[in-house]
Amino acid sequence: MIRVAQIPAFDQDPVISEVPDPVRAKGQILVRMGAFALNFADLLKAQGKYQERQDPPFVPGLEGAGTVIETSEDCGLAIGTRVLVSTPGTAAQVISVDPGAVQTIPDSMSFEQAAGFQVAYGTSHLALAGRGDLRAGQTLIVLGAAGGVGLTAVEIGAALGAHVIGVARGADRLESVAAAGAHQVIDSATCPDLRVALRELGGADVVYDPVGDAPGKAAFGALRHGGRHLIIGFAGGKPPALPLNHALVKNIAIHGFFWGGYRSLDPKAIRGSMQALFTLFEQGKLNPVMGKVLPLDRIAEGYGLLRDRKAVGKIIITL
Numbered sequence: 001m002i003r004v005a006q007i008p009a010f011d012q013d014p015v016i017s018e019v020p021d022p023v024r025a026k027g028q029i030l031v032r033m034g035a036f037a038l039n040f041a042d043l044l045k046a047q048g049k050y051q052e053r054q055d056p057p058f059v060p061g062l063e064g065a066g067t068v069i070e071t072s073e074d075c076g077l078a079i080g081t082r083v084l085v086s087t088p089g090t091a092a093q094v095i096s097v098d099p100g101a102v103q104t105i106p107d108s109m110s111f112e113q114a115a116g117f118q119v120a121y122g123t124s125h126l127a128l129a130g131r132g133d134l135r136a137g138q139t140l141i142v143l144g145a146a147g148g149v150g151l152t153a154v155e156i157g158a159a160l161g162a163h164v165i166g167v168a169r170g171a172d173r174l175e176s177v178a179a180a181g182a183h184q185v186i187d188s189a190t191c192p193d194l195r196v197a198l199r200e201l202g203g204a205d206v207v208y209d210p211v212g213d214a215p216g217k218a219a220f221g222a223l224r225h226g227g228r229h230l231i232i233g234f235a236g237g238k239p240p241a242l243p244l245n246h247a248l249v250k251n252i253a254i255h256g257f258f259w260g261g262y263r264s265l266d267p268k269a270i271r272g273s274m275q276a277l278f279t280l281f282e283q284g285k286l287n288p289v290m291g292k293v294l295p296l297d298r299i300a301e302g303y304g305l306l307r308d309r310k311a312v313g314k315i316i317i318t319l
Contacts, residue, residue, distance in 0.1 A: 003319075005091035005299050006057045010048040013300040014060055014091070021094060028096045029071050031083060034111030036064030036090040038299075038315040039119055039148065040235060043306045052260070054088065061090030062260070065105060065114035066319075075099040082107075084114045084274075086263070091299065093319050101263075103271065106278050113288045116148065116314030118274065121286065123259040124153040126273045127230050128160065128208065131255040136161025138205040141198060141219050144235055145182065146173035148314045151289055153208045154180040156277075159285045165201055167194065167215065176289065176312045188215060198222035208232060209240065216240025223252050231256045235309075289313030 002021055005014040024030045042060050044050040068081045076099070077083070083102040089095060105114045128134040140157040144150040145166030157164040158181030166182035168174050174185040184201055191197050195218040198204065207219045207229045213236030220229050220242050229242065229252060247254060262270050280286045291311030294302050295318055302315045 002093040003296060004059050004093070005061070005296060005317075007046050007060055009056045010046065012046070012056075013303050014046070016297060016299070019092075022092075022096045024070050024072070025096045027072050028098055029075055029077060029102070030069050030094055030096055031066045031085055031102065032069045032094050033064050033066035033085070033090060033092060033319045035066075035115035035293075035316050035318045036061040037116035037119070037148075038302050038306055038317065039063070040233065040306060041119075043303065046303070051258070052088075059089040059091050061092075061317075062086070062088060063115065063118045064090035065111045065117075068102075069094070072099065077102070077104075082111075082114075084118050086118050091296075091317065100267065103274055106282055109278075109281060112290060112293055112316050112318065115316050116290065117277070117281075117288055119259060120149045120152045120314060121156070121277050121288070122270060122273055123149050123232065123257070124156045124208070125277050126259060126262065126269060127232065127255075127257045128153065128156055128206065129273070129276075130269065131257055132206045132208070132228050132230050134160055134162050134206050137163075139163045139165065139202065139224075140206045140208060141165045141167065141204040141222065142177075142182070142208045143167050143211040143215050143219055145177040145180075145185070146170075146312050147210065147235065147309070148291070148311075149210050149232060150208075151176065151180050151313055152286075154182050155286055156280075157181070157208075158183075159280055162206075165198065165204065167198075167219070173312055180287075180289070194218035195221040203227075206230065210234075211236040212240045213238050214240070217242060220252075221246070223250065225250045226252070228253045228255060290316050292316070293318060 291313035
């Protein structure tokens with residue numbers, strides 16, 4: 001028997017159950033999970049509001065890390081290989097997964113670091129280096145900069161040589177944003193007019209927007225001619241009402257970005273992005289911030305931290 005977390009019904013926190021050991025599906029591998037991460041998407045899935053809907057009961061989790069314990073023929077992975085995993089249902093001690101959904105991690109990367117690395121860092125790197133076309137010397141605005149993906153966007157933007165402006169709520173959270181590499185920070189809790197404040201700092205070439213709503217619209221208004229606005233998510237509650245006439249006049253590109261969609265849209269881009277990120281990690285340019293590390297029995301506490309937005313960085317659950 002193995003232990004798993006399950007969402008019993010929409011709008012309920014996960015509960016811990018014991019289920020039979022999984023049997024490896026044909027062509028798949030078995031991974032003993034060491035840790036998995038909670039994402040805002042997990043909260044939305046538990047509410048029935050995520051774009052990839054699952055009906056309860058279901059095992060949450062979208063990413064994690066562990067050790068290969070059983071392999072399939074010609075998969076190229078040996079037993080004992082340490083991997084990160086990208087698949088629904090990572091909140092289980094053992095999972096059966098397609099070999100294409102795993103990737104070998106550096107020896108210097110812990111399971112706790114790897115568990116929350118893929119979605120957050122993958123989203124930020126592929127969005128910024130790809131659709132955002134962020135280049136050294138350009139200016140990047142990161143909204144929700146103290147959140148799980150926001151901090152990674154700050155780190156990666158700085159690593160790519162950009163001037164980074166981080167926007168977050170609360171002076172204590174802004175300390176983490178500055179430590180991650182932001183050159184300038186703005187406290188959204190005390191800023192009377194975010195658009196004006198950003199324009200006074202010179203505006204930006206790229207906006208990284210996991211928040212949406214009014215902050216997203218304000219940051220859009222600070223984009224320079226030829227700028228790019230990356231729509232990452234809507235943690236603020238609703239999409240930003242972006243004035244498309246301004247996009248036309250200023251030649252601004254608006255890009256929707258869903259990292260999970262690249263599994264089918266362009267899986268090679270995901271793998272190439274992760275290899276670039278592993279290189280940055282081994283060079284010491286990326287330092288994953290774990291907002292909280294909790295055992296499986298306290299996963300409901302992790303969901304509460306997500307709801308209340310009290311964690312800085314990723315919430316990691318160990319198995």
